[in-house]
Amino acid sequence: MNLTISGHHLELTPAIRDYVQGKLERITRHFDHVIDIAVILGVEKPSEKDKRQRAEVNLRLRGSLIHVESFAGDLYAAIDSLIDKLDRQVLKYKTKVQDHQRDAIKRMPDMASA
Template sequence: MQVSITGRHVNVTDNVKAHVEDKLERCLGVFPRIESIKVILDTENRDQVAETIIQASNHIRITATEKSENLYDAIDRSIEHAERQMRKHRDKVQDHHK
């Protein structure tokens, strides 16, 4: 699994990278088919924006974007939103193949 962390108008420090990687390991470690994850951090006016893009096998692409005044809060919410989407997609596929 390749993890790419990009900052637009934001300096990505080692603490931010460690936080993102730790959160990704805990939340998305259960999905074995993930090929790559891109986390894009941005600043819009006073809000911090975190966008998580997950590319998985079988052309599955999940995108989650969250805004918050706190960068760490935006990262957490974005990754949790992507996790909910992956879980929903996985359950839909498993329920379909009885």
């Protein structure tokens, strides 16, 4: 799994990098077929005072791409919200893949008896 963390108009500190990596371990615990993760952290226009911090992620899986964005007043809150959204998307993708494989196995005996 390749992990890329970049910042737009933002200085990435080791503390922020460690925080993002620690949170992303939750995603890889649920689903280990992750190929690539690209995290972009940034600051939006100053005119949007209440939600200036932006966090987005592109998670590349085998045959699929999951994109999630989150905005908040605090960067750590944006990262927490992002990870929660990403976790729900990954679990949804995982159940979809598992249900599809289970259906195929159930149909095998029907085809053999026909």
